Amino acid sequence: MSEPMTQPVPEPAPLEPAPGIVPPESVPEPGSVPEPGMPPDPLPEPPPGAIPPQVGHDEILPESVPGTRAGGDVPDLLALPEEAPAPPPPPGSYEVPVSTYRFQLTPDFGFDKVAELAPYLRDLGVSHVYLSPILQAVPESRHGYDVTDHSRVREEFGGVEGLRELSATLAQHGIGVVVDIVPNHMTIPVPESGNAQLWSVLKDGPESPYASWFDIDWSVEDGDGGDSGGSGDGGRVNMPVLGDAGEAVADGDVLRYHDHEFPLPDTHYRLVDWRRGPGYRRFFDVSSLIGVRVEDPEVFDATHAVILSLVEEGAVQGLRVDHPDGLAEPRGYLSRLRERSGVWTVAEKILVGSERLPADWECDGTTGYDTLNRITGLFVDPAGKEPLVELFTLHTGVPDDYAAVVRESKAEVLDLFFGAEIDRLHAVVGSDRRTLVELLAAMPVYRAYAVPGEPVPELSVRIVEEAGRVAAGRLPEGAPVAEVVKRVLTGPAEAVTRFQQTCGPVMAKGVEDTALYRWYPLSCLNEVGGEPDRFGGPVEEFHAFCRELAPGTMTTLSTHDTKRSEDVRARLAVLSELPVEWAAAVGEWSSKVSFDPALDYLAWQNLMASWPIGPDRFFDYLFKAAREAKTSISWATPDPAYERGIRDFAVRAVEECGASVAEFAARIEPYARSNSLGQKLVQLMLPGVPDLYWGNEITDFSLVDPDNRRPVDFPLRRRMLSAAQAHASQAHPGEAHPSPATSSLTWDEAKLAITARALDLRRRMDPEAPYVPIEAGEHAIAFARGERAVTVATRLPVGLERRGGWGSTTLTLPRGTWRDLLSGAEYTGRIPLAHLLSVHPVALLERG
Numbered sequence: 001m002s003e004p005m006t007q008p009v010p011e012p013a014p015l016e017p018a019p020g021i022v023p024p025e026s027v028p029e030p031g032s033v034p035e036p037g038m039p040p041d042p043l044p045e046p047p048p049g050a051i052p053p054q055v056g057h058d059e060i061l062p063e064s065v066p067g068t069r070a071g072g073d074v075p076d077l078l079a080l081p082e083e084a085p086a087p088p089p090p091p092g093s094y095e096v097p098v099s100t101y102r103f104q105l106t107p108d109f110g111f112d113k114v115a116e117l118a119p120y121l122r123d124l125g126v127s128h129v130y131l132s133p134i135l136q137a138v139p140e141s142r143h144g145y146d147v148t149d150h151s152r153v154r155e156e157f158g159g160v161e162g163l164r165e166l167s168a169t170l171a172q173h174g175i176g177v178v179v180d181i182v183p184n185h186m187t188i189p190v191p192e193s194g195n196a197q198l199w200s201v202l203k204d205g206p207e208s209p210y211a212s213w214f215d216i217d218w219s220v221e222d223g224d225g226g227d228s229g230g231s232g233d234g235g236r237v238n239m240p241v242l243g244d245a246g247e248a249v250a251d252g253d254v255l256r257y258h259d260h261e262f263p264l265p266d267t268h269y270r271l272v273d274w275r276r277g278p279g280y281r282r283f284f285d286v287s288s289l290i291g292v293r294v295e296d297p298e299v300f301d302a303t304h305a306v307i308l309s310l311v312e313e314g315a316v317q318g319l320r321v322d323h324p325d326g327l328a329e330p331r332g333y334l335s336r337l338r339e340r341s342g343v344w345t346v347a348e349k350i351l352v353g354s355e356r357l358p359a360d361w362e363c364d365g366t367t368g369y370d371t372l373n374r375i376t377g378l379f380v381d382p383a384g385k386e387p388l389v390e391l392f393t394l395h396t397g398v399p400d401d402y403a404a405v406v407r408e409s410k411a412e413v414l415d416l417f418f419g420a421e422i423d424r425l426h427a428v429v430g431s432d433r434r435t436l437v438e439l440l441a442a443m444p445v446y447r448a449y450a451v452p453g454e455p456v457p458e459l460s461v462r463i464v465e466e467a468g469r470v471a472a473g474r475l476p477e478g479a480p481v482a483e484v485v486k487r488v489l490t491g492p493a494e495a496v497t498r499f500q501q502t503c504g505p506v507m508a509k510g511v512e513d514t515a516l517y518r519w520y521p522l523s524c525l526n527e528v529g530g531e532p533d534r535f536g537g538p539v540e541e542f543h544a545f546c547r548e549l550a551p552g553t554m555t556t557l558s559t560h561d562t563k564r565s566e567d568v569r570a571r572l573a574v575l576s577e578l579p580v581e582w583a584a585a586v587g588e589w590s591s592k593v594s595f596d597p598a599l600d601y602l603a604w605q606n607l608m609a610s611w612p613i614g615p616d617r618f619f620d621y622l623f624k625a626a627r628e629a630k631t632s633i634s635w636a637t638p639d640p641a642y643e644r645g646i647r648d649f650a651v652r653a654v655e656e657c658g659a660s661v662a663e664f665a666a667r668i669e670p671y672a673r674s675n676s677l678g679q680k681l682v683q684l685m686l687p688g689v690p691d692l693y694w695g696n697e698i699t700d701f702s703l704v705d706p707d708n709r710r711p712v713d714f715p716l717r718r719r720m721l722s723a724a725q726a727h728a729s730q731a732h733p734g735e736a737h738p739s740p741a742t743s744s745l746t747w748d749e750a751k752l753a754i755t756a757r758a759l760d761l762r763r764r765m766d767p768e769a770p771y772v773p774i775e776a777g778e779h780a781i782a783f784a785r786g787e788r789a790v791t792v793a794t795r796l797p798v799g800l801e802r803r804g805g806w807g808s809t810t811l812t813l814p815r816g817t818w819r820d821l822l823s824g825a826e827y828t829g830r831i832p833l834a835h836l837l838s839v840h841p842v843a844l845l846e847r848g
Contacts, residue, residue: 277420
C-alpha cells in the first residue's frame with residue numbers, strides 16, 4: 001500500500017518513529033519516551049535533494065506527517081516470553097469463517113470504532129471481522145505494514161486491552177476476529193531508534209542478541225565504493241539515507257543526519273547515498289523495510305509471541321499472512337504457524353494464470369486475487385480485445401505485444417533497483433552475472449517452489465528451464481544458462497533460497513508496479529496476478545476453476561491492494577462491449593485536453609470509471625501512476641515541470657470534459673450495474689470464504705491506495721440496511737428471510753440487498769457444498785451449491801440487449817421448489833431467463 005505524495009515535490013517524507021519500547025511493568029527514564037497522546041516534537045526540514053524510497057507491490061511509501069521522538073537513550077529491549085503458548089487444537093478442528101469484512105485500521109479509526117459497528121456487521125451477515133495489521137507500527141501509519149515493535153498491540157488503535165474489548169464485543173454478536181500479520185519485514189523508522197532490535201544491531205553488530213533477526217550479510221567488503229549492496233567496509237552494513245545536502249553530526253552518543261539517528265561509534269554501519277542498495281534484504285526495493293529472518297525459530301517465536309498469545313486466549317480466531325513469497329521458506333513457515341496457532345489461515349500468495357497454490361503449504365488458501373481475476377474476466381467480452389488494443393496503441397504508441405512490455409519493464413527495474421540483490425545472489429550462485437539477470441527477468445511467476453536439499457518439483461523444473469530458454473534467446477551464444485538454472489534449483493542452499501526471494505520482488509516491481517502502468521488497453525484487467533492481454537474466456541474455464549476452489553480459501557473483489565475497486569472494474573468491463581462508442585468518447589475528450597500519450601489514455605479510463613471524482617483525487621492517482629510507469633518520472637527521478645503538467649491536465653480534464661464524462665458514465669450505468677451486481681453475487685456464492693472490503697457492500701468507486709483507504713460512511717450504510725430490513729419485514733410479515741420490498745432499488749440498495757441476502761444464506765449452507773455448473777447460455781453464469789442454493793447472474797449485458805434480450809433461453813433448476821431471495825418469487829423446473837431475471841439482473845435461489 002503506497003501513499004502518493006499530494007504535492008509534486010521531490011523531498012522525502014520521513015517515517016514517523018514508534019514510541020519507545022518499554023518492558024512490561026517497567027517505567028522508562030524521565031524524558032526518554034513521550035507520554036501517550038502527547039504531540040511529537042517538530043521535525044527539521046528534510047534533506048535537500050533526497051527523494052522517497054522506491055515503492056513496491058502498492059505496499060509502503062513513508063508517511064508524510066511530521067513528528068519525531070525526543071532524543072535520549074533507547075530503552076532496554078523487551079524481554080521475550082520464555083514459554084510457548086499451549087498447544088493449539090489439532091489441524092482440521094478450527095473454525096473456518098463463513099465470511100470476513102476487512103477493516104483498514106488507522107489512528108482515527110481504531111478498535112473502538114470497529115466495536116461500534118458490531119450490530120451492523122451482525123445484521124449484514126458477517127461472521128468474522130478481518131483487521132489490517134494490529135502490531136505497533138509507525139504512529140501515523142495509515143496501513144500498518146511498517147511494524148516497529150512485535151511485542152505490542154498498536155497503541156493508536158487502543159492497545160491490547162482495546163483489542164480484547166473489541167473481540168468480546170464482537171463475540172456477543174456472534175462475530176470472530178481475523179488479523180493480518182507481517183512476517184517478512186519490519187520498518188526502519190526515522191529516527192532509527194524507534195526500532196529497538198535494529199538499533200541494537202547497528203550498535204553491536206553481529207554480537208547483538210538481535211543479529212539473527214535481520215537478513216544482513218556481514219561478510220561482504222566494499223572497498224572500491226561500488227554498489228555491491230553488501231555490508232561494506234568489512235562488516236559494516238550500508239544504510240542508504242544520505243541526500244544531496246547536509247552532513248552527519250555527532251551528538252553525544254548519537255550520530256544525526258537530519259531526522260535520522262544512529263548509535264555511535266559507527267563501527268557496524270555506514271551511511272551511504274539513498275540511491276545505493278542496502279546491506280540487508282529489504283521488502284522489494286523499499287530500503288526503509290528490512291527483511292526479518294522468521295525461518296530462525298527464535299526469531300519466529302519473538303515476532304509471533306503476541307499474536308499467538310491472542311490466539312491462545314481466544315481474542316483472535318484467524319490469520320492472514322502478508323507476502324509469504326518474501327520468506328526464505330514459506331512452506332516451513334506456514335507449517336510452524338499452523339502447528340503453533342491451529343487457526344484458519346490464508347496467505348497473500350500471488351498466482352499467475354494457471355498457477356495453483358502448492359498442496360503442501362499448510363494454509364487454507366490464498367487471499368483471493370486468483371479468484372478476483374477470474375471473476376473480472378467473466379464479465380469481459382473477448383471480442384473487445386482487438387479494437388481496444390488497437391485504440392490503446394493508437395493513443396499511446398506503445399507496442400501491442402504485452403509480453404514485450406513485461407520483458408522491457410523487468411529488465412529496467414533489475415537494472416535500476418536490484419543491483420544489491422543481484423550482487424548478493426550472484427555471489428552464491430556464481431557463474432555469469434548477466435545470465436542470472438536474464439533468468440530473473442524471464443521468470444513468469446513469483447516463486448519456483450524449490451526447497452534446498454529436497455527433490456525439485458517437476459513443475460518447478462519446467463518453469464525455470466523454460467525461463468532459461470527465454471533468457472538464452474537474449475544472451476550471447478554459449479552463455480551458461482543450463483549451469484545457472486541448475487544452481488538456482490539444486491545448488492547451495494543459499495543460492496536456491498535467495499533466487500526464490502528475488503523472483504517475487506522482480507515480478508512485483510517489473511509487472512505490478514511498471515508494466516501494468518504501461519500496457520492498459522482495458523485497465524480492469526490490470527490487477528495483481530492478472531493478465532491484461534487475456535480478455536475474458538469461456539464460461540467452461542470459469543466453471544473448471546471454481547470446482548477446484550478449496551472451501552477455506554478466501555475470495556474477494558476489492559482489497560487494500562487492488563488497483564481499482566470492484567465497481568470501477570465493473571464500469572471498465574462494459575468498454576469491452578462498446579469499443580466503438582468508447583473510441584469516440586476518448587477522441588472527443590483528447591481533442592480538448594491532452595498531456596502525455598503514455599498517461600492520457602489511462603487517465604480517461606479511470607476518470608470515467610471512478611466518476612464522480614474531483615481534480616485532487618484524480619491528480620493523486622495520475623501522479624502515482626506516472627511514477628509507477630517510470631516513462632517520464634519515477635519515485636527516484638521527479639520532474640517538477642512534468643508534475644505540474646499532470647495537475648494541469650487533471651484540473652482541465654475534470655472541468656472541461658466532466659459533463660461529457662458524466663454523460664458517458666450515465667449511459668453505461670445499466671450495464672455497469674449489471675456487471676457490479678453479477679460479480680458480487682458470484683463472489684459471495686462461490687466455494688471459499690467471501691471477503692468484503694470495507695464499504696463495498698454498496699457502490700465504491702475508489703482507485704489505487706491510498707484512495708481506497710478513505711473513510712467509509714458507515715452511518716449511511718447502517719441507515720440503508722436498517723431501512724431495507726424494516727421495509728422487507730413489512731412487505732413479507734412472518735417470513736424468516738424476507739426478500740427486498742421493492743423491485744425499484746437503486747444500485748446501492750440492490751448491491752446491499754444482494755450482499756445481505758447472500759451472507760445470510762451462506763450461514764445456512766454447508767461450506768463444503770459442491771460447485772455444480774448449470775447451463776444458462778452465453779449471457780448468464782449459473783451454478784448450484786449442493787442442493788441448497790442456485791446463483792444466476794447476467795454477463796455481457798450490452799450483447800444481450802443487442803440480440804433482443806433473453807428470447808427463449810431457459811435454465812433448468814435442480815429438483816425441488818426454489819425461492820428467489822431477491823424478488824420473493826418461487827420457481828421449479830425449467831424457467832425462461834426472461835422471467836427469472838425480469839426484476840434484477842441476478843437471482844439467488846434457495847430450495848424450500
